[in-house]
Structure formats: C-alpha cells, structure tokens
Amino acid sequence: MPRGWDRPLYILPFDHRGSFKRGLFGWSGPLDARQTAEIADAKMIIYEGFRAALAAGAPAAKAGILVDEQFGAAILRAAAGHGVTTACPAEKSGQEEFDFEYGEDFASHIAAFDPTFCKVLVRYNPEGDAALNRRQAGRLKRLSDHLAGTGRSRFMFELLVPPEKAQLDRLAGDRKAYDLQLRPHLMVEAIAQLQAAGVEPDLWKIEGLDRAEDCAAVVATARAGGRDTVGCIVLGRGEDDAKVREWLGIAARVPGFVGFAVGRTVFWDPLVDWKAGKATRQQAAERIAARYREFVDLFEEA
Template identity: 40%
Template structure:
C-alpha cells in the first residue's frame, strides 16, 4: 500500500464488548453462543464483500478481525487480494497492553498471513510513568518484528481522561475530547515513539479541529518517520463520526479510517432480535460502510 492509497478498514476485532454488551454475558460463552458470535463475524465480513463493487478505484478496503471468533473471515480475507487483513495481538479488555498469546505471539501473528498486525494501547501522560514504559516496551517488540517482516503495524491509540483531565473541563467528556485530548494524544504518541514504538499506521480517535489533526499527523511523521494516521470510530453516532472524518480527510498524513461498531452494531442487534434476516443485516453493514467511505472521499475532494 502506497502513501497515497486510502485505507478503509471495517473493524470487527471486538471480543469482550461483544460478549458483555451485545450478548449480555457475565462469563465465558457457551459453545453455542461462541458459534453464534463467530457466525456474526462472518456475516459482517460478507457485508464488507457486498460493498466492494461500489468502491472507487484507488482505495484499499480492509478487515480487522480476531483469531478467537474470526478465523473463518480471516482465512477468506487473506485469500482475497481485494481486501487487506488486519488482526489484533492484544488481550481484550485490559487496561494496559498485554499479549493475547503470551510468548507465542509471533507464531499467531503470522499464522493467517495478515498484512497488518495491530495492537490497542491506552495511554495518557497523567498515568504512571513506569506502567507506561513497560507497556511501550512490549509494543516496541511488535513494531520491530513487523518492520523485519515488512508488515505494516497498526497502533490503535486511545487516550482516556484521568480524573484530573475531567476536572479541567468540569467533567464534560465532549469538552475533554475537544479541548484536552488533542494535546494528550500528541504527547502520548511522542512518548511511544521515544520508547521504540514506530507503527506504519496510527489509529487515532476523532478530532474536532483541523489544526489538531494536522499536529497529530505531523507527530506520526516526526523526525524521519513515515507513519500515517487513520480515524477510529469509538462507536460514535453517525453525525459525530461524519464530523471526525470531514476534519481528518483533507489533512496530509491522514489516509482513511478503521470503523467498527458504527458499521455493524445495529445490524447485529437486528439480527439477534429477529428484526433483520441475514440478507438485511449484511445490507445494513454494507450501507453504513459505504456511507463512511463516501463521506471521507467527499471531504477529501476525491
């Protein structure tokens, strides 16, 4: 994938959140429930496939899916030259990054032939510096391995507010996102970079101002780095997500998005309730995904 090629990932690597929030589980799923989750991951991938004919030339669709429930779509995506496969290496639902597969992470990272190993990192300059450094050390191991393997490593960076951050904005999450998080994001990226984490792609929370998007994109390319950024969805309402995409799309250094639940949550809720059949659920996934692609391209002037 070249610098100019836009990259639009349909993210379906959620595990804990699907078990707890979509299925309402408070323990391990039964074999039947696990099979149903896996079937829904395949359904979402089929929805992406349904959208492919409507995509313009010059864009790269991607599918981000986990090994636990997504082995079937992972195999299909790896065999489809139209789709880039991304797979996570982090244990789901942890505050600090840890390897899903322990010391065997390299074997798992290479098993499906994924183009993009990915990790989720939660970081904030206000958190414990030793914990932050230990986390960065682990992630840097993947960054170095991916570079050796000529793979494009993705770091998904979430910057949750500390109590002190929220106190600065009277507890208002929207104000935190607009007024505080951009500076913290830049600082967190610099900390990770200074500790050996240099991904090809930064998956970044949406930004409300173009100047902030420009600073984040410049940070990804700090020094002689060549990183680029994509916008993550964070299960935001469509109006909010459209705003984030419109802000980022025209900025040099932003190259697409990785959106998950905003694409497929309603479809899977409808499928589970019986309000949608499989064809209807796939159609809804394809419609949402195509909407975000078009929103991004229109904002970019493509």
C-alpha cells in the same frame, strides 16, 4: 519493507470481543463451543456486508477489515484468499494495560495468519501512571521490533488517551471539553513518548478530533524524524452517525490522514436487529454494506 502506509485505507473493524460477548449476546464467563460459533457467525454477517459493499462499487484497493483470530479465523483466511487487506489484533481484549493476547506465542499467531497489519489497542495517557506507561512501551517496542524484523505484517497502532481524574477535575468533569481542549495535545505527546521508546507504527489509528489543526499536529508528530510515509486513520469510537461524519469530514481534508476505521457505527444496529429477529441475515448484511459505503463516499468526496 519501508516503514509507513500513506495510501488510502478504509477499514471496517469488528475485532471487538468482550462487547460482542456481553453487549450483543448478554453472556458472561467462559464461552463454550456453541457460543463461540454463534459469535463467529455474527461476525461473518459483517464480512458478508463488507463483500457486498465491494460488489456494489466500494474501491477494493482501498478497503480492508480488522477482525480477531478468536471469532474471525475463517474470515481472515477467506479475506486473504480474496486479496483483501486484513488486520488482526495482538492485544488482550478489554484490559486497561496492554498485554499480548497469546503471551509469548504472539509471533507464531501473527505468522499463522500473516495479516497486512498487526494491530494493537493501547490506552496511554502521557500524564498518567509512569510505571504503567513504561511497561506498555516495553512490550510494544518488542512487537515493533519483531514486525520490523520479519518485514511482513505492518504495525497498526490504535491510540486511546483516556482522561486522568485530575485532568477531568480541571474541566469540572466535562468529557467534551477534555476531547476538545486536552486530548489533542496529550495525543501528540503520547505519540512522541512512544516513538522515543522505540515504538514505530506504520499507521496510527486515532480518536476523532474536532479541529483540522489538531489533526495536522498529530500527523506532524507521527511523521517527525524522517517518518515521512507514516499514515493516520480516524476511528469512530462507537459514536453516533452525525459525530462520525463530522470527524471523517475534518480528517479527510488533512494530508496524512489516509482513511478511517469505523466499526460499531456501521454494524451494531443491523446485528442487534438480526439477533432480535427483526431483520434477516441478508437484510443485516445489506444495511452494513450501505452504511460502510456511505462513509467511504464521504471520505472520498471530502
């Protein structure tokens, strides 16, 4: 299977685990079977919204979902049965250091669901802890090699570049200045370092960027060295509607950015209202469908 993904792809991601448990339901500690089922049901509402968006005209060939095995196993199976592009995470949720959710059994869990993409979320600052970065890169190369060897699921890499204290100090603690002035260069350097370590994603999932030239630099690095069909998609990072629209509009005009993965901005408020009894299940799903379609239309038009 040739490496890369250069076709349009509009992902609705809801593989969040800790944020559902704590943020939506307010639970801590291990979950019992009832709590697990409640979270799974909430995620099913998101999938119902996704299906409603397709029924209303969102392009099925360009649409996809990202959901976890823990709370979304039934969704992954249903989506595969409908021919939907699927992605499933391999990382432990909420950790600063990447590691496999299922340890040495990671390969069998990928095989059990056979998603279109195996996804990882990785926090990697190239000017950060060198030993940490080496450990992460080693695990990620192992996954990269496994996926390339099986020739089935492709590799989706969600890259987050959190600021180091010294980097923020140079900017007087201004996170917006970090996003604009430092993060774009650091993302390019992180991609190059990971490639040099043998990590070869088909698709990079990238935090939104404020300038088209920074998007182009990310694509150029992702496609360096003959990786001509490797694609990039922009993620929403839980930002508000206006910021997500800005990021999507910028990325959509840059060749190599083939789509987006926007989750919480689409589904969080409808689920909060459903949980509080302010919206019915159908109303929540319809709002999710409408918001997802808005972002699809925005990217297509741009």
